[in-house]
Amino acid sequence: MGILGIYLRKLYTLFRGEVLVLPSRIVVFLFFVVLLFLPVVTQDPYLLRILILTSIFAILAASWDLLSGFTGQMNFGHALFFGVGAYTAALLNLHVHIPPYGSIALGGLAAVLAGLIIGIPCLRLRGTYLALTTLAFPIILMGIVFAIPGITGGELGVSGLSRLSSSRLYDYYITVVLMLGLCTIMWKITDSKTGIIFHAIREDELAVRTAGINTTRYKLLAFSLSGFFAGISGGLYAHFMRIAGPSTLEVSMSFTVVIWAVFGGIVTIYGPIGAVFILFPLLEFLRFWPEFRMLMFAVVILLILLYMPDGFLPWVRDKIEKECPRCKVRNVATRKTCRVCTAQLD
């Protein structure tokens, strides 16, 4: 009992020192808590469905940011990974009878392969050329999908897949836990040495090369990782909807991912996640004005771009937190002095 008490107190001190100190960390903590404990409050299947889809798309958006935000390789064909993951999981599940946890993982690996396939030609391309070329790949794949309808089901897609799990509640927990886990992994990647190299490649690739780092390898790594996570989200989508169709490869899907990520703030992993959690349910709520739904969506995007070009979440973060000029540690905006070095915060 005593030992437990000591540990609990340690946990509490840690909590108070690390989490409660900054509003952004509190928000993240609350986010985790709310998502994990929501089913205790309500188990409305419609709400759970929305949150499951949001989580799946959150993984997708975060994976885009990993590639395009951090490494600066603008990928306008992210739907390729999503579609490859979805179709692979679907085909493996339907024909080889691999259960969902296997088929989704393999879907992720197939998307890695796709990532390498498109990464290699894109190594030599920059900026707009890269963006437009990546745009082309999902379209080509869609053409192939329609050309071999015997295997891919053409525009009907592959249907009759097994469910993710036996009940909506389990589905919810699987997706949410997976989302939180994968996004934390992505966050850790960006916080590591690899992440620093990604930042550097985005800023000035030539300088990174002169420093002796093999940027090709890191760029391909970025493509593969991004592909992997996106493929997993594709597989989850296929099993949740129980159908994998050409709608997963559409240009609008690629564009939507980019819009979410830019809305939420690129070069942050939490930005796209937050954006999806705000925009997707909003889009669903706006169902009551079907004519104006997409229009309002587009207008919201334009306003964000005009007034918060770095993204919505970083803008909010800048409003509630300040950076200390001396030790560069973040503080709550209401503080007068830095919590670490006691310097004046103006």
Next chain:
Amino acid sequence: MKIPKFVLSILLVACLVMAISLPAYAAKVIKIGVIGPMKFVQGKGHWNGATMAAEEINAKGGIWVGKKKMKIELIKLDSNEFLSMTDATNAMELAITRHKVDFLVGGFRTEAVLAMQDIAMDYKKIFIGCGAAHPELCIRVAKDYKRYKYFFRGTPFNSRYLVKTCFIHMATVGGIMKKMLGIPKVKVAIVAEKAMWVDPMVAAAKGFIPKMGMEVAGIWRPSAVATDVTAELSAIQRSGAHMIFTTFSSSVGITFARQAGELKIPAVQVGINVEAQKDGFWEATQEMGNYVMTMNTYARGVEANELTPRFVNTYIKKFGETPTYTADTYTQIIYNLAPVIEEAGTLDADKIVAIMENREYATPGGKIKYMKDAQGRHLHDLTWGPGYLTSLGVQWQDGKLVGVWPNHWKPAKGVPEITYKGIVPYKIAPWIIKEYKK
């Protein structure tokens, strides 16, 4: 002061949403969810047909459910299935869990209907499909009856019968051409949009056309939204085709008809052209779509049976255009759901299914009887044939869409000829007559 406004507006939206989604009043009504692509003509048809039915029933005070009379309340759900699959499944879930509908009608795009069907079956709600023709929807019923028995096809009859009817049209027109123009062997160009529902039809056509005494001149597969088919048309003319067998469901139907008319290609168009079923086709092709023939369910002035004129004329009076097959939500509510509910005396899905699947009833389109498969299992699919549903062959003649088939149609030996009331003779374009008449 930007954040507060932003937040305020989101809060306002959220509050509005909460207010709307609260269960409004005690359910003394039968809730029917009408789910379809509401921004497009197919969804509009769904909604119009259902509204017409609900108004008619509510005017009489409602339907008898056991001892009390209950009115119908329609819930409009935009599935947006052409643009977003997640929207369609979300709408289905919203209908069942939030709006607590008792029955569902609608659906159009097969990819979406397959997913929506799964959700409805999860919650054991009766879902009547009014738009998707793929046989798979009903094969599922036979394979897993316990789960899928709540699904019925309302319209159209499945694509295998679509093919059959097309071939009959082709044979009829081929016969007319042979007689009128003296063509020994009719050459047919198959032009089918690139879509899944078409592939089996192309294969079947390739095999069947020689059996009808005609020859296949070539097969072209333009994109379903192609905006320029002059290349295909040049090639078709070069191939010497007398007839073009069209299978179009999307905008390419307009483009093809218009360009073929403008270039005066010497070949008649027969088959399926969904855009040509709509009243707006004449304008959309800039009046070049003359003499185009297509399958259709309803046409002005044509009566499949005594129920047809009342439905078609009331629809035209209310909505200003001829009903398309998605408006058969009207048929399904008035002639199927309502009488079955009254007979069952309850809204219980299982009891209703038991009665529904064994019924034979007349509708403005024909008589509906539900099929069983070769092993005798229920398919809940529509029977095709003389005396049941045959659909119509319609042709554009100088700005009017008229019925030209069945016209003295002899389905089989020993079966009497069928001609629906209001059918007029088929016409061949004058430039084609000029080209071929010796």
Next chain:
Amino acid sequence: MILDIIISGLINGSVYALLAIGFSLIYGAARIVNLAHTAFYMVASYCIYFATHKMGVHPVLAMLAAIILVTLIGLVCYRLFIDPIREHEAAVLIATIAVAMAMQEIMLIIFTGDYLSVPSLVKGYLGIIGVKIAYQQLLTFGVALLILAGVWTLLKKTRVGLAIRATAQDREVANLMGMNESRVAMITMGISVGLAAFAGAVVVPLTVVNPHMWMHPLIFMLAIVVLGGLGSLKGSFAGAYILGFAESLVVFLLPMGAFLKGSVALSIMILVLLIRPEGLFGVAFEEER
């Protein structure tokens, strides 16, 4: 058959060239990737439809009105949405997508998703050696060439053209030389949107009008400018005709695969990029620091 391919290729190519030149202009002069370019083309089509159908105006007048109206709309959009964020390239891309989506939705609300069409300027067709060409198609081809000649003259022979070319080559130095860089960008935007509207006016009688008609030409147009080299007008011109011919080849040689024209065009683009990353006529810029 070869004649079919040539004629079909020429006509398709001209249509694409019209769209691609406008897009290339604005990228070259202001480094703006205007993904809403084809959306303006769509708005122009709808304007013409509205003028001819609901107001009964003569088609040619309707076209002129549409061009002016759409150019104005384009300039307004530029001023409001793109000019403030020109520094962030990614943001500009997103903004143009959002503008395109907004326009699509507005068209959907006003006109619904039904397929509409516009009357041809000239009805009838011409038969050359067994190939039937509609007069409207010949008109399109002729007008396209005319406009391309016009743009070329503008760029080579006028002061405005000089300013545009200079800004395209080096923005900062052009600014130093006394050319108001942002005004040049605005003028270029106007010309670019005007070209898109012109393309709409000329091409629209041949196609079906619906709110989603801008996506397919967008893909093709992107493939063309990337293939030809971003910022190079010569390249866009060449690319347009190359892909136009590729499209006709696919349709004629592979009638069963006519729907694959999009994929084939894009594959050609990727192949060329593998060999020459700047496109055929593009200039490999050093990264602007």
